[in-house]
Amino acid sequence: RKRQIYENLNKDKDKFLADKYNRLKERCKKENIFFNLTKAQYIKRYHDQNGLCFYTDEILICWVGDGWKFNNSLSVDKIIPEKGYIEGNFVFCTNRVNTAKSNFTLDEVKKYMPGWYDRLRSYGDF
Numbered sequence: 001r002k003r004q005i006y007e008n009l010n011k012d013k014d015k016f017l018a019d020k021y022n023r024l025k026e027r028c029k030k031e032n033i034f035f036n037l038t039k040a041q042y043i044k045r046y047h048d049q050n051g052l053c054f055y056t057d058e059i060l061i062c063w064v065g066d067g068w069k070f071n072n073s074l075s076v077d078k079i080i081p082e083k084g085y086i087e088g089n090f091v092f093c094t095n096r097v098n099t100a101k102s103n104f105t106l107d108e109v110k111k112y113m114p115g116w117y118d119r120l121r122s123y124g125d126f
Helices: 002-011 013-031 039-048 095-101 106-112 114-123
Strands: 074-078 090-094
Touching: 002 013, 013 039, 013 074, 039 090, 074 095, 090 095, 106 114
Parallel strands: none
Antiparallel strands: 074 090
């Protein structure tokens, strides 16, 4: 049954994203992280980025099941971690990039990752 679910999610990006959205929303509830995104906002952000990492323009891998943990696997980054998952404060990136960025403040991103900071500045008013 699990394999059938994975195959279904892997065939349709929007179903995959809806599943990721539901899992993220549940995790935020358990960990008391602010979350007020709609599923439509979440999926729209992915399509606005054309399925590419916000920071590196690499293709995001949307896959569940065995071997899903690729460096380019889709991950969701909170731009300003304290704000939580709200419209204008999240982007999709690769798992590797999100791990590297961690919970950096904007000042730390500006200092250590100036190219990424420039992309953030062009995305929103921070």
